[in-house]
Amino acid sequence: MAQIQWGTKTPGHIIYLIDQSGSMSGANEQKAAESITAAMIETLKGCIQEKEVRNRVYVTIIGYGNENGVSVVKEGWIADFVNDLQVCKKNNSTIIAPKSYGMTPMADAFALANKCITTWLSQRESVQGDYKIPAPIVINITDGYPDDANEATAEAQKVMNIVTRDDGNVLVFNIHMDDSADQVEIKFPTTKSVLNGVPEGEFLYDISSEMTTDFIKAAQAQKFEGIVPGSKGFVVNAKGDTLVRFVTFGSGVSQH
Amino acid sequence: MELRYKTFIMPHVGDSYSQCADRFAIGTDKNCFAIADGVGESLFPYDWAELVCEDFIANPNLFCENNKLVRENALIEAWNQKRDERTANLTETELFLFEMGLEKADFAACTFVGLSIDKKQWQSLALGDSYLFVLDKNLEIIESVASQKGEEFSNFPEYFASQAEKNHGKTIKVCGDINKVTYFVLLTDAISDWFIKVDTEKRKELLAISDMQSFHSLVNKERENGNMKDDDTTAVIIEVVHDDSDDIKYTKLYNTNINDLIEEEEKCLKLEDSLEDMENDSFIKNDTVEKKTIIEEIDGVNAVSQPIELAILPKENTDTTINSHSITSSPIEELTNKLRQYIDDFIKLGDELLDKIDYVKSQDTQNRNRWDKVGKSVKKISETGKTIITNLNKIKK
Numbered sequence: 001m002a003q004i005q006w007g008t009k010t011p012g013h014i015i016y017l018i019d020q021s022g023s024m025s026g027a028n029e030q031k032a033a034e035s036i037t038a039a040m041i042e043t044l045k046g047c048i049q050e051k052e053v054r055n056r057v058y059v060t061i062i063g064y065g066n067e068n069g070v071s072v073v074k075e076g077w078i079a080d081f082v083n084d085l086q087v088c089k090k091n092n093s094t095i096i097a098p099k100s101y102g103m104t105p106m107a108d109a110f111a112l113a114n115k116c117i118t119t120w121l122s123q124r125e126s127v128q129g130d131y132k133i134p135a136p137i138v139i140n141i142t143d144g145y146p147d148d149a150n151e152a153t154a155e156a157q158k159v160m161n162i163v164t165r166d167d168g169n170v171l172v173f174n175i176h177m178d179d180s181a182d183q184v185e186i187k188f189p190t191t192k193s194v195l196n197g198v199p200e201g202e203f204l205y206d207i208s209s210e211m212t213t214d215f216i217k218a219a220q221a222q223k224f225e226g227i228v229p230g231s232k233g234f235v236v237n238a239k240g241d242t243l244v245r246f247v248t249f250g251s252g253v254s255q256h
Numbered sequence: 257m258e259l260r261y262k263t264f265i266m267p268h269v270g271d272s273y274s275q276c277a278d279r280f281a282i283g284t285d286k287n288c289f290a291i292a293d294g295v296g297e298s299l300f301p302y303d304w305a306e307l308v309c310e311d312f313i314a315n316p317n318l319f320c321e322n323n324k325l326v327r328e329n330a331l332i333e334a335w336n337q338k339r340d341e342r343t344a345n346l347t348e349t350e351l352f353l354f355e356m357g358l359e360k361a362d363f364a365a366c367t368f369v370g371l372s373i374d375k376k377q378w379q380s381l382a383l384g385d386s387y388l389f390v391l392d393k394n395l396e397i398i399e400s401v402a403s404q405k406g407e408e409f410s411n412f413p414e415y416f417a418s419q420a421e422k423n424h425g426k427t428i429k430v431c432g433d434i435n436k437v438t439y440f441v442l443l444t445d446a447i448s449d450w451f452i453k454v455d456t457e458k459r460k461e462l463l464a465i466s467d468m469q470s471f472h473s474l475v476n477k478e479r480e481n482g483n484m485k486d487d488d489t490t491a492v493i494i495e496v497v498h499d500d501s502d503d504i505k506y507t508k509l510y511n512t513n514i515n516d517l518i519e520e521e522e523k524c525l526k527l528e529d530s531l532e533d534m535e536n537d538s539f540i541k542n543d544t545v546e547k548k549t550i551i552e553e554i555d556g557v558n559a560v561s562q563p564i565e566l567a568i569l570p571k572e573n574t575d576t577t578i579n580s581h582s583i584t585s586s587p588i589e590e591l592t593n594k595l596r597q598y599i600d601d602f603i604k605l606g607d608e609l610l611d612k613i614d615y616v617k618s619q620d621t622q623n624r625n626r627w628d629k630v631g632k633s634v635k636k637i638s639e640t641g642k643t644i645i646t647n648l649n650k651i652k653k
Contacts, residue, residue: 007268041356045359048353048356048357048360049357050299050342050357051351051353051357082353
């Protein structure tokens with residue numbers, strides 16, 4: 001599924017989960033914030049018609065591991081972020097402040113995402129009438145292993161198991177950041193065997209949605225290579241450029 | 257030979273006609289027809305689509321050479337002018353958005369298919385995934401003309417662009433014997449895709465459509481069933497009736513004018529804005545008597561009509577028939593005349609729009625309840641307006 005094109009009558013919902021734990025300190029926290037900013041700018045561009053913004057996308061950014069534990073950092077229609085993004089473009093700043101502190105409560109982040117999605121779907125069902133409701137997309141950006149992998153897997157799978165009224169299951173994409181030169185990027189794997197026992201990879205494999213036919217075409221159009229039916233929507237050991245491209249791709253895949 | 261034509265257009269779900277990027281043109285003096293689908297991701301595609309269609313019907317035989325529009329420079333200049341008009345006086349935020357949009361595309365683009373006819377043959381030129389279908393008397397497709405076909409339906413079509421170097425793809429030219437033709441059908445991509453896939457019975461359904469209401473019903477049904485992609489959708493259907501005459505005669509069975517539709521839509525929006533303004537008008541809500549009654553009236557809570565005009569005068573003048581002597585006659589006349597004119601115009605516009613709202617309600621099924629509510633509000637306001645006029649007429653001079 002996930003075939004419904006996002007539009008003003010059929011708006012999409014993107015939920016970014018951003019790891020803000022202590023291990024993200026340094027370049028990673030900055031890159032993660034930049035990737036979300038870049039993706040939101042591209043999302044905004046996709047919603048611009050001449051000089052107006054059309055509310056085709058609702059965005060929720062959830063941070064986990066910062067001094068607040070897990071919280072919604074920002075939330076709103078893409079049009080609500082125009083002024084902020086204008087400032088980001090002008091000052092080369094980021095839509096959320098880069099942060100890194102504490103543990104990695106990814107399970108709680110998925111649980112909060114679940115709540116946000118459920119609320120969103122319920123609200124849309126009440127206001128959209130017969131218009132179809134697209135499947136929300138969750139993009140999780142992390143550099144490591146969660147505090148409790150079993151719990152995180154369970155919570156993430158609860159999100160993946162949310163079935164929308166019209167467009168199949170909620171989709172979860174994951175990106176694991178690692179800029180080390182000796183760590184090879186593994187993109188859109190079809191089996192766990194290609195992950196060479198990387199624990200973060202195996203964990204994320206289990207909580208990533210399979211790419212739909214439409215997504216595969218869209219990814220191929222954006223020059224991502226090696227994507228075939230059965231590929232999972234995640235990348236391990238992503239470098240800076242891949243991070244931005246993947247987050248932007250995941251954010252805009254249903255826009256056109 | 258007689259050509260009986262009808263034209264229909266419908267925007268993407270949730271879009272207004274002003275956002276619809278499809279255009280078509282009919283040139284009966286030069287026996288030609290054109291249809292263009294502005295590429296959604298480009299800039300002001302509807303203006304470009306319109307210019308290209310109009311250019312074809314003005315010069316069908318000298319329209320395009322070597323994949324290039326013959327009057328490309330003039331068309332680009334005309335589009336630039338329209339763009340400049342549309343972007344004059346932008347606010348800072350609008351300018352930011354416009355410039356962001358330019359990063360996506362700073363030019364307009366459209367797919368195209370044109371058809372010209374003479375007594376012996378037809379000729380067509382196409383670029384992109386807009387189609388001409390040529391049907392015989394059994395309604396079988398004997399020719400289909402498009403430069404991109406089948407699997408090539410995509411968001412990246414071939415097109416004419418408002419920047420010469422951005423033209424994309426190669427045009428295709430096809431001609432044929434007019435005597436074999438019973439129908440020409442020009443369609444933009446989504447409905448073309450559908451037309452290719454469906455059986456003859458479904459095609460008959462489209463060919464038999466006689467008004468916009470039926471067209472909207474068919475498209476809505478096919479979209480809802482997942483048989484037709486949700487996109488701007490346009491159809492120009494021409495039935496060829498062969499006879500012994502040497503002339504080509506035209507019968508307009510149904511013609512849609514997109515600019516009229518946009519104008520009507522703007523009127524509707526204006527009316528909605530007026531209704532909202534009335535509901536929010538502090539003049540009505542503040543410092544006047546019967547505040548609660550009036551607000552209830554406007555909100556439709558109180559079905560019993562209350563004299564809304566009481567609120568329009570200051571508190572001391574609530575009973576106008578009694579207190580009018582305390583005001584000089586000139587301001588009263590001025591006020592009553594202005595009120596009468598304002599309300600008359602409003603009632604007239606409301607009555608005109610009620611029919612249109614009924615029609616839109618029947619088409620826009622997803623918003624039926626909302627349109628119903630809008631219609632009821634307009635009716636209520638019209639009725640209240642009539643009460644105002646009655647009461648104004650009672651004011652002693």
